Amino acid sequence: MKFLTRLTGLALALGSSLALADAAFLARPDVQRYIDEQVASGQFNRPELEAVFANVDTKPDIIKVLDRPSTSRPWHQFRPAFFNDRLIDGGATFWKDNAATLARAESTFGVAPEMIVAIIGIETGYGRNTGSFRVVDALSTIGFDYPRRAEYFRGELTEFLQLAKGEGKNPLLLKGSYAGAMGWPQFMPSSYRKWAVDFDGDGQRDIWVSVPDVIGSVAHYFQLHGWRHGDDGILPASLQPGAQVDQLVADKFNLHYTVGELKKLGVQPDAPVGDHVPAVLVPLESAPGVTEYWLGLNNFYVITRYNKSTLYAKAAQEVAAAIRERYLAQQFVAQQPVSTPAP
Ligand SMILES: [Ca+2]
Structure with a gap:
């Protein structure tokens, strides 16, 4: 997809597609109102927005996916989908192939290579499954045809159009997931605009093709969300009899308590940790009907800023640790002298 980055400017990129315009979406009053607002904001002119929206092809299948009842799987079902040999072997290989860039990202942003690789x-x-929807179709579909999430996705649509204009990319060509997440790290447009970096020095922030840009962008995201080098991430914990943890469990995405405060509420860390350390109680259903408890520390919280799921964060930490182990084992084997048969 490298050619995408070579287009220079929205008007140039869109000139030839106007002839194919299907005016139905463009003519919708809500779409016209959105265009009016954007033009009034001064960031776009009407012809360039009309050129985009005349070519939007909404995807009703996306709404069907969003309308499916959410089935949040318990940890014992969730983990195997993530913690597998393909992901871990692939991670060790990716690390070996990109060792210098990962080391540079670690020294620049202070983020552990294994976490960048795991994400x-x-x-x-x-990079195998970066999504096959046009981002503009996905964001427009949800932004205009799914009232429950419309506000957020229209905001992302605006960010996306600004991104395309600012980076000289054709908004009708950029691909992503059904929710508009883009490139190897699946950044939403607002995340791209805030945190993507040019890490190969070619002057473009390219999270679709440039592996150094992907690595740098993920590391930068983690750095600016508060990653701390060497933080434990997560520790096992147990509950004292009678512990009142409902409120703590409901508040699972915030570091509102210190370990000392959690102890007073009946949560006991099962590994050494200072009372002053902020932590969040994380319950995981490790087998049907069996709940284990963990204390998520700073870096665990940071992972939930990337994907707001405690299951995701726990899986990411386990995958990262396994990738590190496999990578180091392979490095060790590679460095062993080849034995020569005795004469
Ligand atoms: Ca670049």
């Missing part, structure tokens, strides 16, 4: 693997299988 790229979990999100898209190291």
Whole structure:
């Protein structure tokens, strides 16, 4: 998809597609109102927005997916989908192939290589599944045809159009997931605009093709969300009899308590940790009807800023640790001298 980055400007990129315009979506009053607002904001002119929206092809299948009852799987079913040999072997290989860039990202942004690798693997299988929807179709579908999430997705649509204009990319060509997440790290447009970096020095922020840009962008995201080098991430814990944890469990995405405060509420860390350390109680159903408890620390919280799921965060930490182990084992084997037969 490298050619995408070579287009220079929205008007140039869109000139030839106007002839194919299907005016139905463009003519909708809600779409016209959105265009009016954007033009009034001064960031776009009407012809360039009309050129985009005349070519939007909404995808009703996306709404069907969003309308499916959400089945949040318990940890014992969730983990195997993520923690598998393909992901871990793939991670060790990705690390070996990109060792210098990962080391540079670690020294620049202070983020552990194994976490960068794990995120790229979990999100898209190291770039294999980056999504086949046109981002503009996905964001427009949800932004205009799914009232429950419309506000957020129209905001992302605006960010996306600004991104395309600012980066000289054709908004009708950029691909992503059914929810508009883009590239190897599956950044939403607002995340791209805030945190994507040019890490190969070619002057473009390209999370679709440039592996160094992907690595740098993920590391930058983690750095600016508060990643701390060497933080434990997560520790086992147990509950004292009678512990009142309903409120703590409901508040699972915030570091509102310190370990000392949690102890007073009946939560006992099962590994050494200071009372002053902020932590969040994480319950995981490790087998049907069996709940184990963990204390998520700073870096665990940071992972939930990437994907707001405690299951995702726990899986990412386990995958990262396994990738590190496999990578180091392979490095060790590679460095062993080849034995020579005795004369
Ligand atoms: Ca670049």
